Amino acid sequence: MEELEGSQVDKLLQFQELTGIEELAECRSILQRHSWELERAVHNTLTNRDVVDRWLPVRAPGQGLIGYVISLVYNLISRSFWSAFGVFWRLIRPPDRRSIGGGASSPMNDVEQFIDDFHTRYCTDVRPAFWRSSYSQALVVAKQELKFLLIYLHCRDHQSTNAFCRETMCSVLLNEYLRSANWLLWGCDVNSAEGYRVSQALRENSYPFLAVAVLKGQRMTVVSRYEGHIQPEDLVPLLRTVVTENEASLVAVRAERNERSQTNLLRQQQDEAYQESLLADQEKERRKREQQQAIEEEQARLRAEEEERQRQKEEIARLKIELADQIPAEPPTDQANAVHLVIKLPSGGRLERRFLPEHTLKDIFHYVFCHPDSPDQFEISQNFPRRVLQCQGEGANTSLQDAGLGGKQALFVTDLEA
Secondary structure (H helix, E strand, O other), X not given: OOOOOHHHHHHHHHHHHHHXXXXXXXXXXXXXXXXXXXXXXXXHHHHHOOOOEOOOOOOOOOOOHHHHHHHHHHHHHHHHHHHHHHHHHHHHOOOXXXXXXXXXXXXXXXXXXXXXXXXXXXXXXXXXXEOOOOHHHHHHHHHHHOOOEEEEEEOOOOOOHHHHHHHHHOOHHHHHHHHHOOOEEEEEEOOOHHHHHHHHHHOOOOOOEEEEEEEEOOEEEEEEEEEOOOOHHHHHHHXXXXXXXXXXXXXXXXXXXXXXXXXXXXXXXHHHHHHHHHHHHHHHHHHHHHHXXXXXXXXXXXXXXXXXXXXHHHHHHHHHHHHHOOOOOOOOXXXXXXXXXXXXXXXXXXXXXXEOOOOEHHHHHHHHHOOOOOOOOEEEEEOOOOEEOOOOHHHOOOEOOOOOOOOEEEXXXXXXXX
């Protein structure tokens, strides 16, 4: 089965269940001969092999034991005779359209045609709820839904057919029972290809013909047969008896299916719980990773900021050393035109320094910048008049004289990072 496709495996197992053939190799060979057409393979197999029929001798209602034994012997002899005669007849007669499924008919068309003709010819107030499908599909549905299947083979030429259809098949008693007991009713005309194939499979001896099929073990099996005209008040009790005698097998299968369903449901719930737990663990792990990543990113940012601050400090320290050499020498105390500056720092410190009038605002800035108590980022301002000295940029090279600074002046340093 390894080289088969998934759909072919499903057809193989379904064919095995419908036909009862235990050997998978034989099932596969039949399906291959029919190009894996499941329904055609089942029909042709049922035509040549009894896979669902246990063949129970028919006992008419009210029949005594002696009559039943005589009927049994008669049926066995008759069945053997007609079986042998059928083989002989098939050898000498031309092929029949029904036996080869010729023409444009299909199983579904045959069933639909029978149901429509039946309703038109026999039904007035009550219309039997025939299942509209092929015979093999009806077997599948009955098996899947654990229903009893009542099979009716219609022979339009039989003398009892018309009365049986009107009095029994269209009776309120029978149809209400089938509906209330949840039976599946299937029928077809034996003159159609589909009906003929089913007739060959069930091998009825007389008409009207009814059979009951139900799931036994792993396959649908005919458990009761009724031949001849039977009234609904006799038929319904017989059907009730069939249910009583065979319900146990359906109860067992139903219990097994329920147990399997509960097991599957439990397994599904366990799988869902496992998946939920797995997803919760994965979500927890994801959040943990995100938190750890956020911590690491924050730590990296802080390290980068600290490294940048350290770099800036080192750069400032380097600049202070470099710029200290560029500060002009302080003029002597007796320098008449010296500008005496008193510079107040943000820390409260106080610087005093003399500069020449030709010294620039940049020189004052470098002097303050290179002092240990100086802020790293600052500006220098004057209160009278209130202004900020342009010690950097375009005004940095302005001389003190041009900047209006002379004599003794008070300047204020403002920390721009405070």
